[in-house]
Amino acid sequence: MTAISSRPVLLRRTEKVETTAFRRGAIGIVIFAAVWEFATRLNGWVGIRVPLVAQLPPPSAVVVDFLKLAGSPGYWNSWSLSFQRVLAGFALALIIGGTVGLLMATRPWFKRMAFPVFECLRPIPPLAWVPIAIIFWPTQELSITFVTFLGALFPVVLNTVGGAEEIDRRHVLAAQSMGASRSYIFRRVVFPALLPSLVTGAAVGMGITWEVVVAAELISGGGRQSGDGGLGFLVWNAYEGNNLPRVVVAMISLGIAGYLSSGLVRALGNRLMPWRRVAS
Amino acid sequence: MTANPAGAVLFDHVSFDVRRGRQDVKVVEDCSFRLAPGEIVAMIGPSGGGKTTIGYLLAGYHRPWRGLITVDGRQVNGPSAERLLLFQENALMPWLTTAENVLFGPRARGERGPEARRRADAILTRVGLAEFGDRYPSELSGGMRRRAELARALINEPAVLVLDEPFRGLDAMTRELMQEYTAELLAEQRRTVLFITTDVDEALLLADRLLIMTERPARVREEFSINLARPRQRADLLHDDRLQHIKHRALDLLRPAGTTDVPVTT
Numbered sequence: 001m002t003a004i005s006s007r008p009v010l011l012r013r014t015e016k017v018e019t020t021a022f023r024r025g026a027i028g029i030v031i032f033a034a035v036w037e038f039a040t041r042l043n044g045w046v047g048i049r050v051p052l053v054a055q056l057p058p059p060s061a062v063v064v065d066f067l068k069l070a071g072s073p074g075y076w077n078s079w080s081l082s083f084q085r086v087l088a089g090f091a092l093a094l095i096i097g098g099t100v101g102l103l104m105a106t107r108p109w110f111k112r113m114a115f116p117v118f119e120c121l122r123p124i125p126p127l128a129w130v131p132i133a134i135i136f137w138p139t140q141e142l143s144i145t146f147v148t149f150l151g152a153l154f155p156v157v158l159n160t161v162g163g164a165e166e167i168d169r170r171h172v173l174a175a176q177s178m179g180a181s182r183s184y185i186f187r188r189v190v191f192p193a194l195l196p197s198l199v200t201g202a203a204v205g206m207g208i209t210w211e212v213v214v215a216a217e218l219i220s221g222g223g224r225q226s227g228d229g230g231l232g233f234l235v236w237n238a239y240e241g242n243n244l245p246r247v248v249v250a251m252i253s254l255g256i257a258g259y260l261s262s263g264l265v266r267a268l269g270n271r272l273m274p275w276r277r278v279a280s
Numbered sequence: 281m282t283a284n285p286a287g288a289v290l291f292d293h294v295s296f297d298v299r300r301g302r303q304d305v306k307v308v309e310d311c312s313f314r315l316a317p318g319e320i321v322a323m324i325g326p327s328g329g330g331k332t333t334i335g336y337l338l339a340g341y342h343r344p345w346r347g348l349i350t351v352d353g354r355q356v357n358g359p360s361a362e363r364l365l366l367f368q369e370n371a372l373m374p375w376l377t378t379a380e381n382v383l384f385g386p387r388a389r390g391e392r393g394p395e396a397r398r399r400a401d402a403i404l405t406r407v408g409l410a411e412f413g414d415r416y417p418s419e420l421s422g423g424m425r426r427r428a429e430l431a432r433a434l435i436n437e438p439a440v441l442v443l444d445e446p447f448r449g450l451d452a453m454t455r456e457l458m459q460e461y462t463a464e465l466l467a468e469q470r471r472t473v474l475f476i477t478t479d480v481d482e483a484l485l486l487a488d489r490l491l492i493m494t495e496r497p498a499r500v501r502e503e504f505s506i507n508l509a510r511p512r513q514r515a516d517l518l519h520d521d522r523l524q525h526i527k528h529r530a531l532d533l534l535r536p537a538g539t540t541d542v543p544v545t546t
Contacts, residue, residue, distance in 0.1 A: 170371040173341055177359040178436055180388035188388070192375035275375045275416040 033059045057245040062252070065245035075234070079257065082217070082230040085141070086209045086261065089148025093205055097153045098198060101160025111161070118157065126151040126212045144216045151212035152205030159204070163197025164190075196276065199269035206265050210258040231257060286352055287439035287472030289315035289338065294347035295497075296333055307333045309497035310347070315440070320466060320473040320510070322483030325493030326534060331476045332368070334498060335442040338474060339365040351440060361385060364433040365442040369449055370425045372417040378428050379404065379413035385436040403431045407465070423454040430465065440472045447482065456514075459485055463511040480530050484517050486510075490526070492533045502533060 039050040040058040057065075069075040104111040104118075126147050133143040167190060175185045217232030229237065231254050238246035270277060294311045297304040307330040315321050325331050336342045337349060340359040349356040351363060372381045379400055386396035404410050407427040409420075417425055426446060433441060446462070447455045463486050466473060477483055483490050490504045504526045508516075517523050 168371070170367045171373055173339075173359065173365075174367070174371055175384065175388065177339060177361060177364055178385035178388050179361045180384075184388050188376075188384070189373065192373070195375075273375070275377075275418065 057248055061245045062248045065243070066249045069246070069249060078229065078231050078234050079253065082213055082232065082254075082257065083261075085144050085148055085213050085216075085230065086206075086257075088145045089150075089213070090152050090202075090206055090209050090261075092145075092149045093152035093156050093209075094202060096149075097156030097201070097205075098160055101157040101201075102164060102194075104157070105161045105164030118154075122154045126208075127215050130216065144213065147216045148209045148212050151208040155204040155208065156198075156201040159197045159201025160194065163194045163201075166197070167193045192273075195269070195273055199265065199273070202269070203262055203265045206262050207258065210254065210261065214254060286317035287315070288317050288352050289440055289472060289474070290348070290350045291334075291338075292348040292350070294334075294337065294344045294349055296330075296337060296342055296344050298333075306497035308337070308344075309499055311499045312347075313491055313500050313503075315472050315474060317439075317472055318470045319489065320475060320487045321489045321491060322475045322477055322487035323491045323493060324477055324480060324483050324530060324534065325498060326495050327478055328496065329493055330496045330498030331493060332444055335365055335444045335474065335476055338440065338442055339363055341365075361389070361436045362438055363440040363442070364436060364438040366429055366433055366444060366446050368445050370417065370422075370429070372425055372428055372432070374417050377414050377416055378409060378420065381417065381428060382413075382431045382435055384432060399435055400431075403435050404428075407431045421454075422450050423458050426450070426458055427461070430462070434465075434469065438471065440474070442474045442476070444476045445478065446475075447477075447479075460511075460514070462486065467511040480527050480534075481517070483530075484523055484527060485512055485514060490530060492530055502529075504530065 036053070036056070037058050037060060039053040040056055042048045042050055043054050100114070104114055129147050129150055130143070133146045134140075137143045137146055171189050171193065172185060175189050180188070213230065214232030214235070217230040218236050231250055234250040235247055235254070238244075238250055291311055291313050294308060295306070296308040297306050299305075311334065313321075323331055323334065333342065337344055338356065340356050340363060356363070372378075373384070376384065379397075382400045382404060383396055386399070401410070401413070404413055407430060409424060409428055409431065412420060412424065412428075417428065420428060443462075447458050450458060459482055466486070475483065475487055480490075484506065488506055488510070490506065491500050492502045492504070493499065494501045506523070506526070508520070508523070
């Protein structure tokens, strides 16, 4: 009975699986917070100092500080600032990286020409670009966005090239036979065939933009007022003000922001690729 | 394009080489044959012998180095919906549903509106996939995918159809069903078919004529006319002495040089 009714679950992702996944995820978070709280309180209760963790503020203290922060517009402004930088850099990387990747994949001469330069630039950590970025661009905002853009650029290009090389030539040939024009083949064959690797590149790139934006904000020193410098700056600022719970609030904010944005990329990807939601 | 292409195919001393490093490897050499309009011709030969290349030449994916290929008197020049090739393995586009795959040709040529959709529905019904139009290829079985691909080709009304080992990779049961199914479908559609295979029984079931190919470089070694009404039943083949004779002769020709078949004396 159960065996029969559970069979479709193997074939299609159902509502039930989604809610179970959600519940499991929530349980995981609760357990994580409980262990953390317990570990930090153990010293006060029985005098056992759990290595490393004992110096952390307990989650309850973090929540208290978060509630304090949630009332200040500066905190939310930091969210919005960091998001703007990430999204701007990411969108640029997607457009420019996607185009460069496509050119490299479809024009062998271009790939041979661009690849050595590309491979030399790729290992340079985005942060090493910061001085150059400051010289390049007139405003600090543009400099940060540029560094974020560089962070996401390389995974997007690499994945686009990789995806384009794996396009099934028979699909293109079949489309030509059926009378499709070059632009029709691009829209209906090449682009959808590329989408999975493009989304993978975007997801990886999105992760890197967050890493980069935080570091860039740390270096740039943020704005004049507290909370104006973005979430990355908030971490540093709280540390200098010796406010440990706030450091953790800022860290968790970053974590959630990163999770939300990669979730957004994945959700968008799934929307664009309905054929991937069905099992093969 | 003429309104009603008949599908008379001519290969006239066609040669095709592939460049491997600094060497040219001859894949097809001095290959000549004809396909009459509406005729189903099976091309049998050792695998790796250049049969697929001949299919690609006819589809217009390769250009012959020497010789001439014409369809209805006009030289083959690039891919065209008039000559469609079914690839060896599933080549449905995974991002399109079955119905969208079938509609690919009409839509690519700018047909809009419900007319094309009606034809797609009709042809999907004919191949038994009426209820699977909204499914993606990954949700179909191997045999269903092959039928969907046949539908995707047939909606374009090609004069010539190249089937390149169409049943390869299917399990034995599905393979037999698909052979019978294709035999029926081709009997009601008047198309010139070049049927590439390595299986003599399959060829005897489906074709009007067999072309036995040499090893690479490919050339027609010998041909046999079958002269039996289509569609045929598998059982009929077993009891037809002439067909059994053709079969043995074909198998002899296909055996690699140097190996002999010594009958077991009883």
